[in-house]
Amino acid sequence: MRNLLKHIQASIFRVGWPKDERAATKAMVSSITLHVHPPKVRPAALKFRASWALGIISLVLAGALTATGVYLMFYYYPHPDVAWRSMKDLAFVVPFGVVTRNLHRWGAHAMVAIVTLHMLRVFLAGGYKPPREANWVAGVALWVLTLALSFTGYLLPWDQLAYWAVTVGANMAGAIPWLGKPLRILLLGDLTVGEAALLRFYVLHCVLLPLLLFGFVGFHLFRVRKDGGLVVAEHDPATLNAKPGFRIPSWPHLVYREFLVGLVTTAVLLLLSLIANAPLEPLADPARTPNPAKAPWYFLGIQELAHWSAFWGGVFVPAVTVLGLAALPYFDRHMDGVGRYFPKERRVASTLFLLLMTFFAVVTVIGTLFRGPAWALMRWPS
Amino acid sequence: MTPREDRWLHAVFAAASVAIVVLVGVAVAREWHRPLTVEQRLVLALGVVDRCVTCHDESQHPGKALEQHPVERFGCTPCHGGQGLATTAQAAHRASPDWERPLFSKSERDAACGACHLGAAAPVPSLVAGRRALTERGCAGCHTIPGIAPPNHAPELDGLRDKVTPAWVRAWLTDPEKLDPRHRMPTFALTRPEIEALVAYLWTLTGAPLTPLPAEPTGDADRGKTALARLRCATCHAFEGRGGDFAPDLGLAGVKLDPLWLWNYLTNTHRLRPHTRMPGFQLAQEDASDIVAYAAEQWVPDTGVLPWQAFAGDVKPELAQQGQLLFAEQGCGGCHLVAGKRAPPSAPALDRLGDRRASDLSSTQKGRTLADVPTWVAQKVLEPRAFDMPGAQRSKMPSFPHVAAEEALALGIALATQHAVLPPELWIRHHDVPPFQPPPGEVGQLISRFRCVSCHRFHGQGGDVSRIPLDNAGARLQQAWLERFLHTPVTVRMDQPERMPVLGMTPREAKLLAAWIETTFGDDRVAPAPMLLPEDVTAGKALFVQNKCGECHVADGGGTMKGPTLDGASLRLQPSYVVALLRDPTVVPENRHPSQRFPDAAARAMAAYVLSLPGGSPWPDALP
Incomplete structure (x- = not known):
């Protein structure tokens, strides 16, 4: 019996618990889950400030969202007659329904924020420069996918918040010249947000966008490894006394740290989900427009800009930002200061990018907290 | 990696692991409070899922309401409000950001009955009172209210200038209270220039031409007083301080009415006022002249009532035009017909008031918020000015000085029954009382002319001046007695102040009506002629x-x-x-x-x- 168990274990784990550096390397290479990592990493890449763990947090959140999302799918009906009632069932009769929905909701918001910060971090470290250009573009795609997933998920509770946020979002998309109206109809399946839109958003949210996301995540992780791991300066102060090219085994140093990031992320998300409940408003009512009707918070910067000019603020600026981000590595190619934050050589680029992000942050805060009825400025958040 | 770093990592591991264990424990502990089994009643027609029965035992429901409204068919929340989906008392009973309908108040419950029980005779007293008040107070004159007809008791204004003096109209519009404390017109708080414009407009409305008085006015005041008593006018009108309050107080008729108009009105009532509730007495010219003389002699003008000078000279067209606009704006034409036509509704439709949530209800100037629709409506009726926000335009809603709190709440209840979406057809119960339809032909013309239903009720419809409905009059009364009574009424019930007026029927008309009543108003409970020994x-x-x-x-x-x-x-x-x-x-x-x-x-x-x-x-x- 004991032999049989050992046999089964050995059939799965080719290499036992690694006892030395050689075994550790072998373990990393022989496992499908671990093989995405390099067998050895540079010590500088393990420093918290090298990545602030933002990529791993995003990945953990994506995993948590998938798990909770599947659970929610068991109880959710994507039809206006019953969608909102599904939220009520989650709140009142489904075991762990409240906490699961909270995890999903706060996880989604956190993911939007963390993925954005991840992008900021990579930019500041110059992580988009050769040979990482394609992976940066994949990262931009993942950022857009994250926003799209969050936006499509926003509609599903079918409450006033969802209905009007998506109505506003769809109207902003409709402001795109030429493409706007067909795109809006393609997205909503109708002229207004209704049962067709709910079904489309549901399918996008649960099938199409996750598939795309996981495809890009696979590509992204693969390329992280193939492009040489985290971008860190060759002469990092932490490894000054080590010779260039010095590596330490990923097992246990990298894997353990990743595990800890996952643990902490889970704990924080769980804590958040037990403290605060996901918002729910009354059943969607096309006849009762809230004043003001607001998009989800991460689009409120754009809504604020669109308030100034529907085309320039609502279409031009966001489009140029996304396209500019994707095109960035093909224009900014010099390699000075890569791997360090705020190097002298990249002062202009860092400042410009930070200014852009600050600008978006400021308009988002204004749109979220300081806009009242009729989009009038308010002294203090209502 | 340094040992210090390792210790740090292990501490993070320990802290995060403990945190996760504790947090999962909290999540599980929270699940413990959930009821193990959830009972629910489904009303598929309404999409209602009521889990109230998880905690409440429906067999303990007080009263007999469930006999006709079994929970299996009607659920709980259609009558009681609250959140049926909830399984905690807090969420089920109270309002929350996602659920704006807490458990119904008593008045909201009554209104909930009215969503299905339509019609004036719904089996809920507050609904009956409310719907009656909606009709009586003329709410449907300005607002569209499904199921409520516009009022028909406001005088037509064509030819008003032949009937009253401008001074009277000015005084009336300034303070109707002072002239007739029992009046029914709401108070519009008009300014003096507005009143002037309205008077100018009203003076452009011509009515049927008046027949000139007989060449020699031979009226005698004493005979006039006798005539009023003989005709039993006091049943409806008060004069010399006594009499009914069904029709305008005649105490000020001398100030108010033009003698020529009064004479014309008494001799041929319906020619001047085709929609009045007053029977067509067709008084003899002598009687009319006597009453006019009595009016002129007895009812001395009270100059204190008439603060402004009499209208003199021609009406300025621009002023009249201004008045016409004001007339339309204030919705006067919703109650007062002009040229036989009713103006379209001038105020918001009240066809879905029951759908309003607490957050949809405007608060008063002093920031008082009203909890539910009936209370809000009641407050609007009792104190409409309290809702006018400083700086904003005053609402057009007039005030109703005679509506008491209870009646105002009944109005609110009746209005809170109005929803955009009606309940399923199977649930609807009609408690309408079919309006009295006079039969075609001469009998119908007589009933119409003598305005029988202004005073008498028939199957619950009609006026209530007479306490005696006509329903089984044929089974009760001897035909010979009835035709004599119709011709010359006597007093049968001494204890009641209302007396059948002397309508001036010819013997033929009395016989015709009596025969019709005898054959129409039977009663199955009255067996045919028993033998009395x-x-x-x-x-x-x-x-x-x-x-x-x-x-x-x-x-x-x-x-x-x-x-x-x-x-x-x-x-x-x-x-x-x-x-x-x-x-x-x-x-x-x-x-x-x-x-x-x-x-x-x-x-x-x-x-x-x-x-x-x-x-x-x-x-x-x-x-x-």
């Missing part, structure tokens, strides 16, 4: 005395007059009706009779006695 009279008298009938009725010259006099009853009442009444008092109109039911033999004996009582006809002769 003279030998039962003695036993009947004994029963009559024993049951103290004399405490209300006059019999044999003795007794009191709380009920109708029974002397000479054989001329008035049908024997079969008297027997039926004693066996089952519910056949008495308005059910004022004591509820005792006598066995058949006793009823026959007492009927034999009552119909044997002496007493001649109040009229000297039969109709020709």
Whole structure:
């Protein structure tokens, strides 16, 4: 019996618990889950400030969202007659329904924020420069996918918040010249947000966008490894006394740290989900427009800009930002200061990018907290 | 990696692991409070899922409401409000950001009944009162309210200038209270220039031309007073401080009315006011002249009432135009017909007030928020000005000084029944009382001309000046007596101040109407002619005395007059009706009779006695 168990274990784990550096390397290479990592990493890449763990947090959140999302799918009906009632069932009769929905909701918001910060971090470290250009573009795609997933998920509770946020979002998309109206109809399946839109958003949210996301995540992780791991300066102060090219085994140093990031992320998300409940408003009512009707918070910067000019603020600026981000590595190619934050050589680029992000942050805060009825400025958040 | 770094990492591991274990424990502990099994009642037609029965035992429901509204079919929340999906008391009973309908208040529950129980006679007292008030107060004059007809009791304004003086209209629009404390028009708080413009507009409206007075005005004031008494005008109108309040107080008619108009009105009422509720008396010219003379002599103008100078000279067209705009804006034409036409609704439709949530209800100037629709409506009616925000335009809603708090709440209840989406057809119950339709032909014309339904009710419809509905009048009354009564009314019920007016019917008209009433207003509960035996009279008298009938009725010259006099009853009442009444008092109109039911033999004996009582006809002769 004991032999049989050992046999089964050995059939799965080719290499036992690694006892030395050689075994550790072998373990990393022989496992499908671990093989995405390099067998050895540079010590500088393990420093918290090298990545602030933002990529791993995003990945953990994506995993948590998938798990909770599947659970929610068991109880959710994507039809206006019953969608909102599904939220009520989650709140009142489904075991762990409240906490699961909270995890999903706060996880989604956190993911939007963390993925954005991840992008900021990579930019500041110059992580988009050769040979990482394609992976940066994949990262931009993942950022857009994250926003799209969050936006499509926003509609599903079918409450006033969802209905009007998506109505506003769809109207902003409709402001795109030429493409706007067909795109809006393609997205909503109708002229207004209704049962067709709910079904489309549901399918996008649960099938199409996750598939795309996981495809890009696979590509992204693969390329992280193939492009040489985290971008860190060759002469990092932490490894000054080590010779260039010095590596330490990923097992246990990298894997353990990743595990800890996952643990902490889970704990924080769980804590958040037990403290605060996901918002729910009354059943969607096309006849009762809230004043003001607001998009989800991460689009409120754009809504604020669109308030100034529907085309320039609502279409031009966001489009140029996304396209500019994707095109960035093909224009900014010099390699000075890569791997360090705020190097002298990249002062202009860092400042410009930070200014852009600050600008978006400021308009988002204004749109979220300081806009009242009729989009009038308010002294203090209502 | 340094040992210090390792220790740090292990600390993070320990802290995060403990945190996760504790947090999962909290999540599990929270699940513990959930009821293990959830009971629910589904109403598929409404998409209602009511989990109230998880905690509440429906067999303990007080009253008999569930007999006709089983929970399996109707659920709980359609009548009680609250959040049926919830399984915690807090969420089920209270309002929350996602659920704006907490458990219904008493008035909201009544309104919930009214969502299905349509019509004026719905089996809920507050609904009956509310719907009646909606009609009586003329709410539908300005607002569109499904199921409520616009008011028909406001005077038409064509030819108003022939009827009253401009000074009267000015005084009336300034402070109607002062002129007639029982008036029904709401108060519009008009400014002096606005009133001036309205008067100018009203003076452009011409009515039917007046017939000139007879060449020699021969009216006599004393004869006029006698005529008013003889015609029993006081049943509806008060004069010299006494009389009914069904129609305008005549105390100020001398100030208000133009003598020529009054004379025309009395001689041919419906020519000037085709929609009035006053019967077409068609008074003889002498009577009319006498009453006009009496008015002029007795009703001295009270100059204190009329603060401004009389209207003189021509109407300025631009002022009249301004007045016309104001007339439309204030919605006057919703109640007062002009050129026979009613103005379209001038105020918001009240067809879905029941859908309003607490957050949709405007708060008062002082920031008072109203919890539910009935209370909000009540407050709007009682204190409409309290909702006018400083700086914003004043709402057009007039004030209703005579509406008491209870009536205002009933109005709110009746309005809170209005929803955009009606309940399923199967649930709807119509409690409408079909409007009285006079039959075609001469009888119908007579009923219309004498405005019978202004005072009498028939199947619950009509005025309530007379306490005696016409429903089974044919089964009750002898035809010969009835036709005599219609021609020359006498007093049957001494205890009631309302008297049938002298309508001035010709013998032929009285006979025609009496025959129609006899054949139309029957009663299945009144069996055809029973045999009344003279030998039962003695036993009947004994029963009559024993049951103290004399405490209300006059019999044999003795007794009191709380009920109708029974002397000479054989001329008035049908024997079969008297027997039926004693066996089952519910056949008495308005059910004022004591509820005792006598066995058949006793009823026959007492009927034999009552119909044997002496007493001649109040009229000297039969109709020709």
